[in-house]
Amino acid sequence: MTTIKVLNEGYVRLVDHMGSDLTVANAARVSYAKQSFELSDRDIKLIKFLAREGHTSPFRHAITQFEVYAPLMVARQWWKYVVGSAHYEGTGDSLEAWNESSRRYITEEPVFYQPAAGEWRSKPENSKQGSGDIIAWELGEKYTRELQEYTELGLSKYEAALADGICAEQARLFLPAYGLFVRWYWTASVQSVAHFLNQRLEHDAQKEIQEYAKAILSLIEPLFPVSFDQLLTTGSVD
Incomplete structure (x- = not known):
């Protein structure tokens, strides 16, 4: 499953990804000139340690790319994570990119989100x-x-x-702006996605963006099960 429908007309699609939990472990071990070729219990313990202690740079070597179709009110909340991605305390650039469709160039039929x-x-x-x-x-x-x-x-x-x-x-x-569906590509590291999910899966997050966060989690968790189990448990990427 690479596409999940959200809010009737919206969706999240997994376009591409690079790396795995093993990528995270090997990125952490490179300073010791060590490398694993298959994820082991030792690697899992290392990932748990990294997440628990807030050593997040290894999680920035694994990358994901999504296509998202969502109302503008959701897109502008989401965009804050790209703007702030280079300003996490003590982490540096967390690797994010955003490219959004524009009605300057296309006149596709407008679609609007309207609550029932x-x-x-x-x-x-x-x-x-x-x-x-x-x-x-x-x-x-x-x-x-x-x-x-x-x-x-x-x-x-x-x-x-x-x-x-x-x-x-x-x-x-x-065009009425906030309900208008817009389409964009979001490329982000595992650290960045976990930061987004830790905040937007919370019960007090806007319900509409919660639904998109759930879709992102469903698509990305099978690719990096150990990393997301730890990053979402510890909250170390907040």
Whole structure:
């Protein structure tokens, strides 16, 4: 399984990867001119030690690449991890790259995320961010309908601007932004992915990005089972 559907129209696809748990162990041993050719109990103990003690540089030698299709509100939360990837305390550059599709060059049919009537959440009682319980269905149905009408209005103005010869990079200003699905490639080290997962799998993370984090974990954990078991257990990449 290399693709997982998320939020109906969205998905996460594993494009490529380099390395394994053995890569992590060998990267740590190179200073002693040692190398393993098959993952052993000794290598597993070493990976556990590295994660427990916060020696994270060996985890940056294993790389993963994903294609993600998600609403803009998710993409912009995710993007913070790329911006901050060179600023983890004591770790240096954690190896991340991001390339996103742009409506400057293409005019593919816009797709929007619209919560169903039973998916709207209330504001939290004791926090300025996040969300609370599901609101009453009747109120949710009202806002689903209003969002759909608002989206259709923006879409019609976007299409009219294109038809009148307005360039795509300006016509896109009519598209309602935060629910618009965008597509990007995310290339990141095992350390970077674990840092993302440690924060976005938490119960207080935005639900929509939690769903994408779960998809990332399902795709990457079989490739690096020991590393992720340790990095997500110890939280040493936070």
